[in-house]
Amino acid sequence: MRLIEVQTLGQMEIPDDWTDEQIKAHIIELRAKALPKAKPLPPMQFKGRVEIDYTEDRENPAIRGDIADIVPRLQEKFPTAYWAKDSWWRIPKADVYALCEALAKSGFEVKIIEAKSSAGNKAPAMTPTPPAEGRSVAGDAAPQTVSGTVEQVFTPQGTASPMRQVKIILPDKKKPTFGCFIHDLFKYFDAAKGAIEAYVTTTTKGDRTFHNIVGLKSILTTKGLVEFDDDGRTPVVRRDREPGKTLF
Numbered sequence: 001m002r003l004i005e006v007q008t009l010g011q012m013e014i015p016d017d018w019t020d021e022q023i024k025a026h027i028i029e030l031r032a033k034a035l036p037k038a039k040p041l042p043p044m045q046f047k048g049r050v051e052i053d054y055t056e057d058r059e060n061p062a063i064r065g066d067i068a069d070i071v072p073r074l075q076e077k078f079p080t081a082y083w084a085k086d087s088w089w090r091i092p093k094a095d096v097y098a099l100c101e102a103l104a105k106s107g108f109e110v111k112i113i114e115a116k117s118s119a120g121n122k123a124p125a126m127t128p129t130p131p132a133e134g135r136s137v138a139g140d141a142a143p144q145t146v147s148g149t150v151e152q153v154f155t156p157q158g159t160a161s162p163m164r165q166v167k168i169i170l171p172d173k174k175k176p177t178f179g180c181f182i183h184d185l186f187k188y189f190d191a192a193k194g195a196i197e198a199y200v201t202t203t204t205k206g207d208r209t210f211h212n213i214v215g216l217k218s219i220l221t222t223k224g225l226v227e228f229d230d231d232g233r234t235p236v237v238r239r240d241r242e243p244g245k246t247l248f
Helices: 020-034 068-077 093-105 183-190
Strands: 002-006 010-014 048-053 062-065 108-113 144-154 164-169 177-180 192-205 208-221 224-227
Touching: 010 020, 020 192, 048 093, 093 108, 093 192, 093 208, 144 183, 144 208, 164 183, 164 192, 177 183, 183 192, 183 208
Parallel strands: 048 108, 108 192, 177 208
Antiparallel strands: 002 010, 048 062, 144 164, 144 192, 164 177, 192 208, 208 224
């Protein structure tokens, strides 16, 4: 037997005849077992609710809801959004998906009201939020943290935007699949080989709910463990590691 030092696990004994691949596999297994037991995720706390309503205009749906504090940022990020004659914000349907993603990342619950399901109904009784200057811009809400082990990564074909779908084995053995549209993270998912800690948001569209990864805390890849800065996208350089050395 010989003694080795492993980051996050400390010193451990392994058989002398084990290959590097056997050692890596054993470390991955130990790290997976060391993950804390799953705790029920608390109910999502949203900053507000926003509806994208196609009832009156299929090409330029209305934006209704709790958007008073984000109108300046809405105008800046989505210049195609406009204040319509009916006193509602509207946006071309081509930009709806990107708008929903931005709202979800900012901590808002999003509901899509389809024209076919809303026919004959009056518009929701929400107060229009007209253009205004000088309003404070709300910051991004902290998403939920999900920990587990990456089982499989998919690259869906024919989607409107490039994405990855990541199946994660949770400590309770459930295997949910999460989507990710953050291009900077694709290379880490493609090289994933084990434990992961991810930041996840939830978006509601009609009667469907989507769970998307908007950042990473850490992920085990074929090149070793990669940890990220608070933004969830910038890898942290471990200055205490010798140049050219991996974790193993």
